[in-house]
Amino acid sequence: MTKVVHKFGGSSLSSAERYQAVAQIVLSHCRAGDCVVVSAAGKTTNTLVKLWESYQQDDSQGFSDILLQVENHQAELIRALFESQQQHTLLEQLDLELQRITSHAKQDTLHEATLLAHGELWSARLLACYLSQLGFAAEHVDARNLFTLHHGQLLHQQNKQACMERLKDTSLYVVTGFIASDVEKNTVTLGRNGSDYSATLLASYIDADAVSIWTDTQGVFSTDPRKVANAIKYPKVCRAQAHLLARLGNPVLHAKTLSPLKHSKIKLQVRSSFDVESPPTEIVKEGYSKAKRFITTFEDLDLVRVDAIAPGEVGQLSQIIQHSIHHFSAQGETFILVPAQSTHRVLKALSGRANIVESALQGFAVVAPSANIAQLQAQAAQLLHEQNIVVRFNHKDNEYALFLTDQAIDSDVLAILHDKLVNKGRELAVVIAGLGNVGEVFVNQCQRQVAHLQQQFDVKVVALLRSKKMLFSANGISLSAWQQQWQNESVDYNNEDLIERIGELDYEHKVVIDITASEEFSKLYPQLVKQDCHLISANKYAGTAESTWYQQLREQLNERSLHWRYNTSVGAGLPINFALADLQHSGDKVTQIEGVFSGTLSWLCSSFDGSKPFSSLVLEAKDMGYTEPDPREDLSGRDMQRKLLILARDIGLTLDLADIELEPLMPDDLAQGSWDEFLARKGELDSFYEHLYQQGITQDKVLRYTGSLQVFASGKAKAKVGIAYVDKSSAIANLTPGDNIFVIKSVWYEDNPLVLQGPGAGKEVTAAGVHSDLYWLVQRLK
Numbered sequence: 001m002t003k004v005v006h007k008f009g010g011s012s013l014s015s016a017e018r019y020q021a022v023a024q025i026v027l028s029h030c031r032a033g034d035c036v037v038v039s040a041a042g043k044t045t046n047t048l049v050k051l052w053e054s055y056q057q058d059d060s061q062g063f064s065d066i067l068l069q070v071e072n073h074q075a076e077l078i079r080a081l082f083e084s085q086q087q088h089t090l091l092e093q094l095d096l097e098l099q100r101i102t103s104h105a106k107q108d109t110l111h112e113a114t115l116l117a118h119g120e121l122w123s124a125r126l127l128a129c130y131l132s133q134l135g136f137a138a139e140h141v142d143a144r145n146l147f148t149l150h151h152g153q154l155l156h157q158q159n160k161q162a163c164m165e166r167l168k169d170t171s172l173y174v175v176t177g178f179i180a181s182d183v184e185k186n187t188v189t190l191g192r193n194g195s196d197y198s199a200t201l202l203a204s205y206i207d208a209d210a211v212s213i214w215t216d217t218q219g220v221f222s223t224d225p226r227k228v229a230n231a232i233k234y235p236k237v238c239r240a241q242a243h244l245l246a247r248l249g250n251p252v253l254h255a256k257t258l259s260p261l262k263h264s265k266i267k268l269q270v271r272s273s274f275d276v277e278s279p280p281t282e283i284v285k286e287g288y289s290k291a292k293r294f295i296t297t298f299e300d301l302d303l304v305r306v307d308a309i310a311p312g313e314v315g316q317l318s319q320i321i322q323h324s325i326h327h328f329s330a331q332g333e334t335f336i337l338v339p340a341q342s343t344h345r346v347l348k349a350l351s352g353r354a355n356i357v358e359s360a361l362q363g364f365a366v367v368a369p370s371a372n373i374a375q376l377q378a379q380a381a382q383l384l385h386e387q388n389i390v391v392r393f394n395h396k397d398n399e400y401a402l403f404l405t406d407q408a409i410d411s412d413v414l415a416i417l418h419d420k421l422v423n424k425g426r427e428l429a430v431v432i433a434g435l436g437n438v439g440e441v442f443v444n445q446c447q448r449q450v451a452h453l454q455q456q457f458d459v460k461v462v463a464l465l466r467s468k469k470m471l472f473s474a475n476g477i478s479l480s481a482w483q484q485q486w487q488n489e490s491v492d493y494n495n496e497d498l499i500e501r502i503g504e505l506d507y508e509h510k511v512v513i514d515i516t517a518s519e520e521f522s523k524l525y526p527q528l529v530k531q532d533c534h535l536i537s538a539n540k541y542a543g544t545a546e547s548t549w550y551q552q553l554r555e556q557l558n559e560r561s562l563h564w565r566y567n568t569s570v571g572a573g574l575p576i577n578f579a580l581a582d583l584q585h586s587g588d589k590v591t592q593i594e595g596v597f598s599g600t601l602s603w604l605c606s607s608f609d610g611s612k613p614f615s616s617l618v619l620e621a622k623d624m625g626y627t628e629p630d631p632r633e634d635l636s637g638r639d640m641q642r643k644l645l646i647l648a649r650d651i652g653l654t655l656d657l658a659d660i661e662l663e664p665l666m667p668d669d670l671a672q673g674s675w676d677e678f679l680a681r682k683g684e685l686d687s688f689y690e691h692l693y694q695q696g697i698t699q700d701k702v703l704r705y706t707g708s709l710q711v712f713a714s715g716k717a718k719a720k721v722g723i724a725y726v727d728k729s730s731a732i733a734n735l736t737p738g739d740n741i742f743v744i745k746s747v748w749y750e751d752n753p754l755v756l757q758g759p760g761a762g763k764e765v766t767a768a769g770v771h772s773d774l775y776w777l778v779q780r781l782k
C-alpha cells in the first residue's frame with residue numbers, strides 16, 4: 001500500500017478556517033496509514049520564543065501577558081472548531097498545560113525546548129480531534145516518542161523501529177513536527193524548518209512513497225513570485241538544484257529537509273494549501289528533470305573568511321544560528337555567508353579562525369545549468385552596471401554565480417534580471433522519431449540549425465528514436481556526438497515508457513518530430529498531445545487517417561493550443577502547405593489542384609527510356625532516398641493518393657482515402673507479399689510498365705503519373721491519382737526528373753494558375769523542410 005506523509009506549516013493552520021481547509025485536504029488526499037506532520041499554528045512558535053525570553057529576563061508581567069496571548073489564540077481555535085463536551089475537554093487540557101508552564105516558570109524549572117514543543121503538540125491534537133469529529137479515524141502522535149537523538153545525532157535504527165511499531169495502517173496519524181527527544185527523554189528541537197525535516201525523516205522511517213509539503217506558496221519558482229509577477233513556477237526541480245537553492249538561503253526548502261531522501265525513491269512535492277488545485281512542484285532525482293534557471297536574493301549578509309572549515313562544521317554553525325550558511329572556496333580561501341544579525345555568534349563559535357571581509361551586503365545568486373553559468377555571470381554583471389549597482393564581491397561556481405552588492409535588489413531590478421537571465425532561457429524539448437534516410441540527415445543538420453535557433457529559443461534535442469531503441473536525455477543530447485552517444489546509451493523501449501518519459505520532460509514546450517514511415521507511431525499522436533507536445537510530421541499516416549480520428553486529433557490540438565506542422569508530407573521541402581494556407585487566409589478559394597506529387601514517380605517516368613528495366617530504376621530511386629521504405633507504396637499510387645488527401649483536407653474538404661480514385665502503376669497482385677517476393681517477380685513489373693510506355697509512344701505522348709482535385713461550386717469534390725499521357729511539350733512532360741509540380745487554380749488564379757515546382761523527394765530537401773517546420777514553430781512560440 002502506498003504511504004504518503006503530508007506536512008502542513010504554521011501559515012496553513014493560522015486560524016480555525018485554515019484548520020477546516022486543511023481537514024478538507026486531508027479528507028480528499030489521505031487514507032489510513034498516511035501521516036500528517038504539523039507545525040505550530042500561525043505565529044505560535046514566535047510567541048513561545050518571546051515567552052521564553054521574558055522568562056529568562058525575569059519579566060513576570062511580560063510573561064503573563066504573552067501567556068495570555070497564547071491562551072487566547074488556542075482557546076479561540078478550540079471554540080471555533082469544537083462544540084459541547086469536546087470543546088470543554090480540550091479547554092480543560094489547555095488550561096492544565098498553561099498552569100504547568102506557569103508553575104515551572106515560578107519554580108525556575110522551565111525548559112526552552114519543552115516550552116516550544118507546545119506549539120506542535122497543540123496543532124497535532126486539534127487537527128486529529130477535528131478530523132475525528134468529521135468521522136475520519138485520526139490519532140495525534142507526539143514525535144518525541146518516535147525520534148530520539150544522542151549527542152545531536154538521530155538514532156535512525158531505533159527511530160525507524162519506533163515509527164514502524166507506533167504507526168500502523170489503522171488510522172491517520174497527526175504527528176508533531178519540529179520536536180524530538182534525547183536519550184534521557186528530554187525534549188529537543190530539530191531547528192529551523194524542523195517540521196519539514198520531521199516530515200522527510202518520518203517518510204524515510206516508514207518507507208513512505210511520497211512527501212507533500214503543503215505551504216503558502218504554490219511551489220518552487222524561478223524567483224520570488226511576490227516580487228516578480230512573471231516568475232515561472234517549475235513543475236519539477238532536481239534535488240541537486242533544490243539543495244543548492246536551500247544552501248543559498250532560498251526559503252522554500254531547507255537543505256536538511258532533503259537529506260533523508262538522498263538515497264531513497266521517495267517523491268517530494270511542494271504545493272499550496274491555499275490553492276489545492278494548483279499543480280505542485282516535484283523535487284525529483286537527478287536525471288528526471290533538467291537543470292533550471294533561478295535567481296535567489298540575499299539581504300543583510302556578512303561575508304566571512306575562515307581559515308579552515310572542518311567537515312560538518314557549516315551544518316553545526318547553521319544549527320547554532322538556526323539559519324542556512326552558504327560556504328564556498330575562491331582563490332584558495334574559504335568563505336561563508338552569514339546573516340548579519342548572527343555574525344557575532346558565528347565568529348564566537350569559530351573562536352579566532354574567521355574574520356569579516358565585507359559586511360551589510362545585499363545581492364543575489366543566479367542558479368542555472370553549468371553550461372550557461374559563465375554567460376549568465378557576464379550578462380548579470382552588465383545588467384548591474386547598467387542599473388548603477390556596485391558589486392562588492394562576486395563568485396562563480398559550476399552551478400551558480402553570486403553577486404554581493406551594496407544596494408538591495410529591489411523588485412524592479414529583480415524583474416529586469418529575471419527577464420534577461422531567466423525568461424530568455426525558455427526551452428523547447430525536441431524528440432526525433434525516425435533515424436532512417438531522412439531522419440539521419442535531419443539530425444546531422446540539427447547541429448548547425450539548432451545553434452541558429454538558439455539565438456531565439458533554447459532548443460534541445462532530448463530524444464532520438466528508432467523502432468526498437470531510443471536515446472533519451474532530459475538535459476539534451478550532444479548533437480556533435482550523437483552517434484557515439486547512441487552506441488553507448490541507447491536502450492530498448494516500448495510506447496508506454498516513451499509516453500511516460502515524454503510526460504516527465506519539464507520543458508516549457510515540447511515537440512515530437514515524426515520522421516518515421518510508421519502508422520503505429522502516428523497512432524501515438526493523441527497520447528503525445530495529451531503530454532502537451534507539438535507535432536511535426538514527415539510521416540503521412542496521421543494526416544490521412546480516417547476522418548473521425550483525424551478531426552478528434554485536430555480538436556485535441558486546438559483545445560491545448562498546440563501546433564501540428566506537416567509541410568514535408570506533401571512535396572518534400574516545397575512550401576505547398578504554406579501556399580495553400582496563405583491563399584485561404586487572404587480570402588481566396590482553391591478550386592483545383594493538379595500535377596505530379598510524387599518525387600519517385602516523377603523520377604521514374606522521366607528517366608525511363610527503355611534502356612534499362614523499369615525495376616532497376618525503382619531500386620536506384622530507393623537508393624537515392626526518393627521512395628518510401630517499401631517503394632510499392634509509391635508504385636501503387638497510394639503515397640500520391642495520401643498527398644492529395646492531405647491537400648484536400650488543407651483546403652477544408654472532409655474526404656477520406658477511399659474518396660480519391662486510384663489507378664496503380666504496378667500490377668495489383670505485386671502489392672502483396674514481402675519485398676523479396678516482389679523482387680523475385682520484378683519481371684512482371686517491367687512488362688507492365690513497358691506496355692504502358694509503348695502506348696505513350698503510339699499516341700506521340702509521354703507517360704506520367706498525375707493527380708487532380710476539383711472542387712465544385714456545390715462544395716463537392718472529385719479527386720483522382722493515376723496514369724496520364726501528356727503532350728511532349730507540356731510542363732508536366734518536361735519536369736526535371738524527381739520534381740513535383742502543383743498547378744493551383746483559385747478564384748484569383750482562375751485563368752493563369754499558380755504553379756509551384758521543384759524537387760519533390762530526397763533526403764536533404766525533406767530534412768530541410770522539416771527544419772523549416774521547426775523554425776516556423778519556434779517563431780510561433782517566441
Ligand SMILES: NC(=O)C1=CN([C@@H]2O[C@H](COP(=O)(O)OP(=O)(O)OC[C@H]3O[C@@H](n4cnc5c(N)ncnc54)[C@H](OP(=O)(O)O)[C@@H]3O)[C@@H](O)[C@H]2O)C=CC1
Pocket residue numbers: 433434435436437438439465466467468469515516517518520521538539540568569570572599625626627628629760761762763766
Ligand atoms: N524520402 C523522401 O524524400 C521523403 C520522405 N518523407 C517521409 O519521411 C518518412 C521517413 O522516410 P525515410 O527516412 O525514407 O524512412 P526510413 O525507413 O529510411 O526510416 C524510418 C525510420 O523510422 C524508424 N521507425 C519505424 N517505426 C518506428 C516507430 N514505431 N517508432 C520510432 N521509430 C520508428 C525506423 O527505425 P529503425 O531504424 O529501427 O528501422 C527508421 O529509423 C516517411 O514517412 C516518408 O514518407 C516525406 C517526404 C519526402
Ligand SMILES: N[C@@H](CC=O)C(=O)O
Pocket residue numbers: 568569570571572597598599600601626627628634639760761762
Ligand atoms: N516517396 C515519396 C517521398 C516523399 O513523400 C515521393 O517519392 O514523393
